[in-house]
Amino acid sequence: MKYSLQIKRLFAAFLSVLLLSATVGQAQAGMITNQQIVQQLDRQHAVALFDRADVQNQLSALGVDAELAKSRVAAMSDAEINQLNQHLADQPAGQDVLGLAFMVFVVLVITDMLGATDVFPFVKNINR
Template structure:
């Protein structure tokens, strides 16, 4: 008898709390009944409507209507993540610094080899001699 009461109370407690497990926050969109456009989705729509971007999509064979439909189906979190990446990722602006870095690296290597006496590239260095 005690076991049946225990099993019954266990099943009853699970059934009572199962409704609370599926509870969620009520968003403004659910309460108002229509979608509120996010600024990230608006920004993405503006980007794909640019002439150079539309031309590139056309070269790749992507339909602009499909892109608009995909942006509309994105969640706000996905749209804001993509908009953030567009704002923060460099678009070839870092190439100048990598060239300068390569030139400095080559200069330092040649300078060290001149000091060690392996090469004679620079006139202002004197090689180390073991006399």
């Protein structure tokens, strides 16, 4: 019994030392700037563009491997990523919507004049 108690105490002391000496992963807290956050988001945005199906289809049509292009964008410097995102932001989105609407209007007027449609009451049929 006396040996059993000593073994238990020795085992408990061993476990205590083991638990106290075990290192838990250290966490370092640090401040990050807004610029670092913006750069990280810009990089994620640029890389995420290559996950879109329409971009991958366009790259395939041009003969470019989408994964290769994605890896090259991921390897770009922060200045290059910023320049790429600026170039994408400068691209006209929906610029030709007004032109498209005008073209549809002209086509409908012409088809009304020819008698194929009757969309606008102010257009006179030229075949009558």
